[in-house]
Amino acid sequence: MAAVRWRGQSTRQAQLQRVAAYCLAPATIVFLLLIAYPLASVLWDAAHYVNLTNPSVSGFAGFDNFTNVLGDERFWPDFWHTGLWTLVSVAGEYALGLASAIALAQPSWGRGVSRAVILIPWVIPIVVAGLTWTWMLTPDYGILNLWLVKAGLLAKPFYWLGGLNTALMTVAVVNIWRSFPFYTVCLLAALMAIPKEMIESAAIDGAGPIRRFFHITMPSIRVVSLTIIFIHVIATAINFDFIWVMTQGGPLNASETLPILIYRFALEDFDVGAASALATMTIGFMLAVFFVYWYGTRSRRAEAV
Amino acid sequence: MVIGGLERTTRVFTTYTILALFVAFCLFPFLWMIDTSLKPVAEVRSLNPSFWIVHPTLDNFRRVLADDNFPIYFRNSVIVAGGSTIFTLIVSTFCGYALSRFPRQRLTQAVGSALLVSQMIPGVLILAPIYIIMRRLGLLSTFEALILVYCAFAMPLCCFMLKGFFDTIPRELEEAAELDGCSRLGFIYRILIPLSAPGILANGIFCFVTAWNEFLFGYVLINDEARRTLTPGIMVFKGPHLTDWGALMAASVLAVVPVALFFVNLQRFLIDGLTAGAVKG
Amino acid sequence: MKRLKAILATTIAICCLSVAARAADPVTLHFWVAWDPQQADGIAAKKEIADYEKSHPGITIDVQNITYDALHNKLLTALAGGDAPDLSWGLPEWLGELSRMGALRDLTEDAKTWSDEKSIYPNVIDALSIDGHLMAMPHYLGIRALLVHQDMLTAAGVAAPPKSWDELIADAKAIKDKTGKFGFGIAGTGVRSPQELIMYLAQNGVSLAERQSDGKYKNTWLDDKAKLAKAAQVFAFYKSLSKDGAINPDGASWGWEEEDTNFGLGQYAMVIDGAWMQSREAQNPEAMKDVAISAPPYKAQPATFFEINPFYVYKAGKHPKETWDFVAFMNGKEFQSAVHPNNSPRSDVTSDSKWGNGFTALASTGVVFPPVALGAITREMIESLGRTLLKDEDPEAVAKWLAAAINKDLKQSGELSGG
Structure with missing residues (x-):
């Protein structure tokens, strides 16, 4: 009896494993086809001398590429720029996404239209959005500076993208503008899934709106929030387009982040080895962030149990 | 109602204020694009830019459409974005299901971490390897190339998002369905997908927009004007010595407006899906 | 299970779709x-x-x-x-x-x-x-010449376009005093700024890298005090353009688009630019109608960028x-x-x-980039301008930094003489 049961479990287990394998197969194929080879070539190049304009150097480089990258005077500033850019962008996106999702979850006149309008930044291609914002922000012939001056908020037009201290933050604001609608969609979906009765019964118990927000709303959207935040931290840290289109990392590298530096290594210095080493390090940093996040939430989960 | 009158008034007031601010923030650059697309050249290049158009004109749209490739770019983008959305959703629904239901299996964990890492590779660096792959597969200058690449980009996020949605569907439901003789595929098709419709829809929108707007791979992998997609097509108006803002903006408006209108309708469907899900759940 | 397999098979089929080879055209x-x-x-x-x-x-x-x-x-x-x-x-x-x-x-x-x-x-x-x-x-x-808004020069009492750097700065000062607008414009970043920098360097008799006897290249500023001093004068010139109010301070971050557009809008009086500025006439006919072309002002010898x-x-x-x-x-x-x-x-x-003709007449004074890999070198030229204009670093220090950077880049691409 016991043996039969054990066998039954085993076939059940084997069957489940098969089901899992079938379900994972398509994603695995796409991964192997399009990601595995590029990833492998990045790791391979990181350990080799690869220079497109200098065929005379080649062969195994050991950690040379890594030491070259770490020794580059732009590395640490760019590292901090990347962190700042990611932090400001994701925090701003989440704040705006949450605020807009809550506002859109309320019954209001013209809700459908506002929901569609808020998505508009997201459907404008990044290159076009970047160029348009750059133009609108220009001091001499941009409409935003003109209005800010007319409204008395600025004494004279300011070159937002040209200042050493403002360039990166200005691009971050535009990035927030463009990216927060995705948060809105996800958070709105999560908010709408909260049963009305839960909120009403809390209100009957005398919970005010702030209390209701922190005790019912936030816990209900926690999983979605953590997922989109985590995924956007990665996507923002490796984002290249916005900064490239708007400032190319300038002025004087003030808005240069690690992905821009990777681009410069690869397509300006033609040093594919250094570019790959930096990309490998970037992946390493992000895995470290992931493990911190993972173990942080795991110990919390364990406490909850 | 239990929620007090004063609270409700404040809430209505705040809601409308916040919505108005958001609508202005989101719409402003877009309105500027529409406005510019209707201006004659002399007003586009002005020291005193304003929303007021002295001599409105459709000349910019004429210039864009005079290039007979533009409608083709549009069609190509619809095919590529639509194709990659459907393909990505199929792939990630199965993958998300496995991630959600068999999280302890080795294979699942391996695929999960692989997907995670694949999110972390900067696109600029994998351009050349992907070009080589596509050339070897004979897929350069085809829609399939872009569909596959956009799928690879959107897939990790979709898988994890859908896993989250599938996690909220109780396992008991699946066990009950199995007892009723429902196959696993039947369960996915009849119960899991309808119940997660809002999530799948949101992911579908994400895939579509990612593909619609992508620029880098769109111009690198396509060496054939007949297969070119919209974003690279729009950017030709940024010439070597002069940006034709009027035409650039007119082309962008033509690219953005249909998608925006599509959203207005999807919005309704999204709400319906959510309500349906809420009733069933 | 069967249907699951069927769906899988279709998915894989889509994955592996390859296009039939197209009919070969003649050529x-x-x-x-x-x-x-x-x-x-x-x-x-x-x-x-x-x-x-x-x-x-x-x-x-x-x-x-x-x-x-x-x-x-x-x-x-x-x-x-x-x-x-x-x-x-x-x-x-x-x-x-x-x-x-x-x-x-x-x-x-x-x-x-x-x-x-x-x-x-x-x-x-x-x-x-x-x-x-x-x-x-x-x-x-794409030869570069000096483009001037003649009306602004006339308003400032400047009879003829400047011939030398000193005249340029003096004229710009007069224009600023009389019209309130800046006299001159530069591109501090982007593809245009190294093209301008190489011209100013040539106007003072220095080049980025010189061909050596072994057929390879080298920047010689660090070996030759006179050259270093001349290169430093170029950065000092940029600095005085900014300090003396000849250019809009924002110019340090301008790319070609800002440089050209502001000139087209009549925001400043003079610029070193190419013949494509003609297309700005169609965009801003009023502001562009007084534009006259002449040779770029220089210091030691006439030179212009010959694109x-x-x-x-x-x-x-x-x-x-x-x-x-x-x-x-x-x-x-x-x-x-x-x-x-x-x-x-x-x-x-x-x-x-x-x-x-206004531009092609200058062809004999044209200078070009050395035929080496320039990706990193042009970036560092942009950075050298940023160091000069935004960080206010010492011109000689900037020249030294750029010289070392250029030789490092030449070494990396295997083009450094003796290296």
């Missing part, structure tokens, strides 16, 4: 360009190419139009992928790197059979040659003969007269307008 030349399809030169070129196809049955020119910002990236990716068009547009700055990558076809032999070579300005052919081998064909000339915009012909192309014929056609009198009436590399296609 198709792949030509990558970056024109604005609605500007005059784009329209004219399209027409000429269509005519060429008509008169050469069996030859199809497959034109790919890509925005300039993306062209470099696309070309390098295609080359790294072992693939390339037959010929393309490009910046002259890419000559060294494309040649180092072994991507370019040596056109010397083809040019020997070409009867029109003597119609091309001789220094154009020189500039496109490396070690005596012709590595690219000319496309158009010899090339057609690159790639080794990987399968039809060398047809490609040569086509590129020769584009350097022919007919094509050049139709597409580049003002800025042709042919000495027999000239125009008396200020946008033509």
Whole structure:
């Protein structure tokens, strides 16, 4: 009896494993086809001398590429720029996404239209959005500076993208503008899934709106929030387009982040080895962030149990 | 109602204020694009830019459409974005299901971490390897190339998002369905997908927009004007010595407006899906 | 389970879809360009190419139009992928790197059979040659001249455009005092700023890198105090432009777009720029009608940036003969007269307008970049301007930094003399 049961479990287990394998197969194929080879070539190049304009150097480089990258005077500033850019962008996106999702979850006149309008930044291609914002922000012939001056908020037009201290933050604001609608969609979906009765019964118990927000709303959207935040931290840290289109990392590298530096290594210095080493390090940093996040939430989960 | 009158008034007031601010923030650059697309050249290049158009004109749209490739770019983008959305959703629904239901299996964990890492590779660096792959597969200058690449980009996020949605569907439901003789595929098709419709829809929108707007791979992998997609097509108006803002903006408006209108309708469907899900759940 | 398998199979099938090989055309030349399809030169070129196809049955020119910002990236990716068009547009700055990558076809032999070579300005052919081998064909000339808003100079009581750096700064001061507008404009970043910097360096008798006896290159500023001092004077000149109020301080972060647009809008009086500024006349007819062209002001010797915009012909192309014929056609009198009436590399296609002759007259004072891989070098030139203008670093320190950086880059690409 016991043996039969054990066998039954085993076939059940084997069957489940098969089901899992079938379900994972398509994603695995796409991964192997399009990601595995590029990833492998990045790791391979990181350990080799690869220079497109200098065929005379080649062969195994050991950690040379890594030491070259770490020794580059732009590395640490760019590292901090990347962190700042990611932090400001994701925090701003989440704040705006949450605020807009809550506002859109309320019954209001013209809700459908506002929901569609808020998505508009997201459907404008990044290159076009970047160029348009750059133009609108220009001091001499941009409409935003003109209005800010007319409204008395600025004494004279300011070159937002040209200042050493403002360039990166200005691009971050535009990035927030463009990216927060995705948060809105996800958070709105999560908010709408909260049963009305839960909120009403809390209100009957005398919970005010702030209390209701922190005790019912936030816990209900926690999983979605953590997922989109985590995924956007990665996507923002490796984002290249916005900064490239708007400032190319300038002025004087003030808005240069690690992905821009990777681009410069690869397509300006033609040093594919250094570019790959930096990309490998970037992946390493992000895995470290992931493990911190993972173990942080795991110990919390364990406490909850 | 239990929620007090004063609270409700404040809430209505705040809601409308916040919505108005958001609508202005989101719409402003877009309105500027529409406005510019209707201006004659002399007003586009002005020291005193304003929303007021002295001599409105459709000349910019004429210039864009005079290039007979533009409608083709549009069609190509619809095919590529639509194709990659459907393909990505199929792939990630199965993958998300496995991630959600068999999280302890080795294979699942391996695929999960692989997907995670694949999110972390900067696109600029994998351009050349992907070009080589596509050339070897004979897929350069085809829609399939872009569909596959956009799928690879959107897939990790979709898988994890859908896993989250599938996690909220109780396992008991699946066990009950199995007892009723429902196959696993039947369960996915009849119960899991309808119940997660809002999530799948949101992911579908994400895939579509990612593909619609992508620029880098769109111009690198396509060496054939007949297969070119919209974003690279729009950017030709940024010439070597002069940006034709009027035409650039007119082309962008033509690219953005249909998608925006599509959203207005999807919005309704999204709400319906959510309500349906809420009733069933 | 069966249906699951079926769906899987379909998915995999989509994955592995490959296109049937297309029917081979007789000869198709792949030509990558970056024109604005609605500007005059784009329209004219399209027409000429269509005519060429008509008169050469069996030859199809497959034109790919890509925005300039993306062209470099696309070309390098295609080359790294072992693939390339037959010929393309490009910046002259890419000559060294494309040649180092072994991507370019040596056109010397083809040019020997070409009867029109003597119609091309001789220094154009020189500039496109490396070690005596012709590595690219000319496309158009982008010589730089001094453009001035004559009305602003008149209002400031400046009789003639400045001839020297000192006059430039003095005139700019007068313009600022009288009109309230800035006298001069520069591009502090982007592709334009190294082109301006190399011109100012040449005007003071220094160059970025010099060819040494071993055929390789080296920056010699650190070996020669006099040269270092001259290079430092150039950075000091930039600094005084900013300090003395000759330029808008924002100019330190301007790219070509801001530089050109602000000049087109009449926001400042003088700029070193190319003949394409003619297209701004159509956009801002009022502000552009008083523009006059003259030679750039200089310090030690007259010099200007001589942009010899090339057609690159790639080794990987399968039809060398047809490609040569086509590129020769584009350097022919007919094509050049139709597409580049003002800025042709042919000495027999000239125009008396200020946008033509005003620029080509300066060709003899033109300087070009050394034919080395320039990707990192031009970036560091931009950074040297940032250090001067934004960080206010000492000119001599900046010159030293740039000299060391250039030699480091030359070493990395294997082009450093003795290294």
